Amino acid sequence: MQQEILPALKKIDFLANLSDERLESLAAKAKSIKFPKKAVIITEKDETGSLYIILSGKVRVFSSDEKGKEITLLIQEAGTYFGELALLSDQTRSASVATLEKTVCGVISKEDFIHWLTLHPDVAINMLGTLSEKIRYLTEKVKQLALSNVYERTVKLLYEMAQKEGDVYVIHNKPSQQELANMVGSSREMINKIMHDLTKGSYIAIEDKMLKIQRTLPASW
Structure with a gap:
């Protein structure tokens, strides 16, 4: 599992510049989980807190209302990740995630990630930069919906x-x-x-x- 997850971790923007030794200690905490096509991995407002790294496959990140109307926020493929917002807060999940095809994810629990982060606090600064970029992207999407x-x-x-x-x-x-x-x-x-x-x-x-x-x-x- 560590051999699969290590290259994927290197593609994550806020981890990309870390040494193999530091990343290996994080990779050791990951578990591989397989999901069939059209499986719901995360449901909006769930209280789960794991980080998911996509090793293969494709997922859709979306939000929905009480009537079941959905809007897709993002399509993500191998080499990307989701669930990072829940790592830094106790808030519920902000969106749902479902597979568009058979997908394999490396999953790191919030507890394991936070423990690792306390040993490597400089990563937190990198994470803040990454999260700000995601906020800009979602703000632009909202702007498009409102003005286009x-x-x-x-x-x-x-x-x-x-x-x-x-x-x-x-x-x-x-x-x-x-x-x-x-x-x-x-x-x-x-x-x-x-x-x-x-x-x-x-x-x-x-x-x-x-x-x-x-x-x-x-x-x-």
């Missing part, structure tokens, strides 16, 4: 997910329309209309699980 319309948010998201290949932008593992709707805070029906019009206008092309942005997407719809 569904089409503008959809276009921004497509470009964020795409990689440039030659003269086109490509999303190799495109999300479903419902997943897109959850990410931009809209209905699947609205996303269906937008994607239909973009396809009809030859702005995008969809082939199996791949989406190509062939022309610059219009600024407005």
Whole structure:
């Protein structure tokens, strides 16, 4: 397990500059847990406090209301982590996390992490910088929801997910329309209309699980 978790810990921004010796002592506290596709790892308002490092697979971080309406805050893949906010406070979980495919996580309990952190207090300063960046990201997302319309948010998201290949932008593992709707805070029906019009206008092309942005997407719809 330590051989799997050590490279993953090195990818975590607030741990990246630590020596192998210091990271090995943290890796020794991790447990490997396998989750099937569509499993809920964390539920919003849970009182759990572990740190999760994704070793393989993909998860969705989301929030929901009493009526079950969801908005996706983040999609995370191998080499990333979640649950760090609960390490530094006694507050309940701020969001839910569910797997989008089979996922393996290295899990470090809050108690073990805090004990390790007391031995390496300089890491706390790095964590504060990382958390401030996450707050900025979520603040920008809230700003988009408040000030941009569904089409503008959809276009921004497509470009964020795409990689440039030659003269086109490509999303190799495109999300479903419902997943897109959850990410931009809209209905699947609205996303269906937008994607239909973009396809009809030859702005995008969809082939199996791949989406190509062939022309610059219009600024407005």
